[in-house]
Structure formats: structure tokens, C-alpha cells
Amino acid sequence: GLDVVVLRFFNVYGPRQRPDMAFTRIAMCLAEGRPFDLFGDGLQSRSFTYVADVVAATIAAMERGSGVYNVGGGEEATMRETIALLEEAAGRALEVREHPAVPGDQRRTKADTVRIHADLGWSPSTSLREGLGAQWAWAAARVAAR
Numbered sequence: 001g002l003d004v005v006v007l008r009f010f011n012v013y014g015p016r017q018r019p020d021m022a023f024t025r026i027a028m029c030l031a032e033g034r035p036f037d038l039f040g041d042g043l044q045s046r047s048f049t050y051v052a053d054v055v056a057a058t059i060a061a062m063e064r065g066s067g068v069y070n071v072g073g074g075e076e077a078t079m080r081e082t083i084a085l086l087e088e089a090a091g092r093a094l095e096v097r098e099h100p101a102v103p104g105d106q107r108r109t110k111a112d113t114v115r116i117h118a119d120l121g122w123s124p125s126t127s128l129r130e131g132l133g134a135q136w137a138w139a140a141a142r143v144a145a146r
Contacts, residue, residue, distance in 0.1 A: 072111020
């Protein structure tokens with residue numbers, strides 16, 4: 001008899017992201033001039049979701065949702081593409097140290113967001129370029145403040 005909504009978040013990123021997550025590690029390496037360890041060929045892809053879009057989806061689901069929804073970014077990108085976007089935002093190149101893939105790492109994940117769009121009218125509104133720009137600005141400010 002509980003009124004329940006389940007949200008499955010796909011690869012959430014943005015300012016103040018956990019320090020062990022890839023985008024935070026990349027941005028901090030760029031800001032500090034350190035090399036970044038890339039596992040696999042960098043062609044693994046994800047549908048990355050900006051944190052503000054996750055908040056908007058959560059609010060919509062709380063107000064009028066029912067059932068299970070995937071919450072995923074509208075753009076799928078490879079790790080190499082995201083590194084290039086962060087380098088562009090930073091205006092500098094990242095030294096990448098390549099390592100073998102981590103066993104069990106998924107080659108591709110992409111959210112099917114048809115249901116959340118149809119039921120709640122939700123779609124992500126932050127482009128990957130904008131979101132990574134915000135993540136870079138946060139990391140750069142954090143390093144500068146030290």
C-alpha cells in the first residue's frame with residue numbers, strides 16, 4: 001500500500017561529485033597538472049547525466065510519478081570525448097596514462113528515457129559540454145583556493 005517511485009540514475013556528474021569518480025579525477029588532474037590514469041581504450045561510452053537534471057527529474061517524479069523511471073543524459077559520449085571536452089574547458093592538455101581495462105567494466109551504458117519523458121515530460125536540459133564546463137570551473141576554483 002505504499003506510494004513508491006523508483007528512479008535509476010545513469011552516470012551522474014557535476015560540481016562536488018565524489019572524488020573517486022572519473023570526471024572529478026580528470027578535472028582535478030587538469031587543475032593540478034597531474035597525469036590521469038585511463039583504464040581501457042577510452043572508447044567505453046555512457047549517457048552521462050548532469051546533477052541539476054537529476055534534481056529536476058526527482059522533483060517531477062515526487063510530484064506526479066508512478067513506477068520505475070530511468071534518469072539519463074541525452075548525450076552518449078566516450079571517455080576520450082569527455083576528456084577532450086574537459087581539456088577544452090580547461091584550455092590545457094591532460095597527460096593520460098593508459099592501463100588495461102578493469103575486469104567487469106561495462107563497454108556501454110545508455111538510459112532508455114522514453115517512459116520518464118512520456119509520463120512526466122522530463123528530458124535532460126544540460127548539455128555535456130555545459131555540465132563539464134561547470135565541473136571544470138568547480139575543480140579549478142577548488143585548487144586555486146588552496
